[in-house]
Amino acid sequence: MSFINYSAREINCKLVFYGPGLCGKTTNLQYIYKKTNPDSKGKMISLATESERTLFFDFLPLALGNIKGFKVRFHLYTVPGQVFYDASRKLILKGVDGVVFVADSQAERMEANIESMENLRKNLQEQGYNLDQLPFVIQYNKRDLPNAVSMEELNQALNPKGVPFFEAVAPQGQGVFETLKEIAKQVIMQIKKGT
Amino acid sequence: MPDPGLIMYEEEFKQIDAELHRLHQQANAKVTFLVDKNGQLIAAVGETENLDTTSLASLTAGNIAATGGMAKLLGEKDFSILFHEGERDNIHISLVGRVILVVIFDQRSSLGLVRLRVKKSVEILSQILQRILQKVDQAKAPSGTGGGNKEQPKSPFAEITEDDIEKLFG
Numbered sequence A: 001m002s003f004i005n006y007s008a009r010e011i012n013c014k015l016v017f018y019g020p021g022l023c024g025k026t027t028n029l030q031y032i033y034k035k036t037n038p039d040s041k042g043k044m045i046s047l048a049t050e051s052e053r054t055l056f057f058d059f060l061p062l063a064l065g066n067i068k069g070f071k072v073r074f075h076l077y078t079v080p081g082q083v084f085y086d087a088s089r090k091l092i093l094k095g096v097d098g099v100v101f102v103a104d105s106q107a108e109r110m111e112a113n114i115e116s117m118e119n120l121r122k123n124l125q126e127q128g129y130n131l132d133q134l135p136f137v138i139q140y141n142k143r144d145l146p147n148a149v150s151m152e153e154l155n156q157a158l159n160p161k162g163v164p165f166f167e168a169v170a171p172q173g174q175g176v177f178e179t180l181k182e183i184a185k186q187v188i189m190q191i192k193k194g195t
Numbered sequence B: 001m002p003d004p005g006l007i008m009y010e011e012e013f014k015q016i017d018a019e020l021h022r023l024h025q026q027a028n029a030k031v032t033f034l035v036d037k038n039g040q041l042i043a044a045v046g047e048t049e050n051l052d053t054t055s056l057a058s059l060t061a062g063n064i065a066a067t068g069g070m071a072k073l074l075g076e077k078d079f080s081i082l083f084h085e086g087e088r089d090n091i092h093i094s095l096v097g098r099v100i101l102v103v104i105f106d107q108r109s110s111l112g113l114v115r116l117r118v119k120k121s122v123e124i125l126s127q128i129l130q131r132i133l134q135k136v137d138q139a140k141a142p143s144g145t146g147g148g149n150k151e152q153p154k155s156p157f158a159e160i161t162e163d164d165i166e167k168l169f170g
Ligand SMILES: Nc1nc2c(ncn2[C@@H]2O[C@H](COP(=O)(O)OP(=O)(O)OP(=O)(O)O)[C@@H](O)[C@H]2O)c(=O)[nH]1
Pocket: A019, A020, A021, A022, A023, A024, A025, A026, A027, A028, A052, A053, A054, A055, A078, A079, A080, A081, A082, A141, A142, A143, A144, A145, A168, A169, A170, A171
């Protein structure tokens, strides 16, 4: 749910990175944080366990620039991917403007991907959102690993509607900004439509 | 889609800012600020120079969301007030509809005083927020149905181009 402030001349949008445990959501934000110049970013906050698994969320505020004289701010969040953190995932989804689904390309994570995608759809539905009407992008991460499934197979399993998708190797940044740019574009276009 | 996005206009922003100033002063607070339930900062007043208000806003919303989730599990409606006591600073958080009022204070004030002043501010802020919602509704009503859009200028976002978006990423 975007927040348009005519007084401060700002638009704020919330983007959520979703996906199964260890698929690379936090790594995406870390890379974006690392590569963004200091004026454009706030502090990155990670509420994580001692073993660096996301416990509640990661948060990264980005102010990329201006559109029509309004400062555009994106608030990036990741959810905790581990199955038993479902209650927290639901909370993070509240007020979302756009979703990036990060899939783990490894063959043995196929089931986890599918389960997480179904979980996303269900959790959105509970709050009155329809995934098919929301700005939405899929990122196939971990393309560098030898056991990565083919793109055709991934799309078949996870992308029946044919939304925009990207191949990624998040720790090296491959595909990371491409993904961010696409979701940002969709969200801004949504704001345009809504006004 | 559920809730429409929050929109803040100049007039109400000034009123909110004035109320936060009043509260800041009357409660002897260090900082008062208002956050959207989704973690977006609306306005902040006081000693904010060395304070990461963006992060605080996000964590406040996370905090309210988490305790709200707990309330639901207990069959409670919501915990509308949260209080965290520190060695030096304390933080008082209250729900005002879809926004959150936060007061940070130290030994120059007291919980009793903050509570008292917050109560009044919550009333006033609720009224302001109510007016914003009405305005947003009016602006959305199709013209010619009486609602119309007299006061607000035409949205500047109607003419966004792909080019504008490209430029964001330099
Ligand atoms: N080889 C390889 N490793 C990756 C890639 N992306 C992430 N990783 C590694 O996978 C591990 C988990 O990454 P995270 O970003 O913490 O995963 P997450 O999705 O945030 O996991 P949760 O917080 O549990 O939901 C880390 O050790 C990363 O370095 C990738 O593209 N290739």
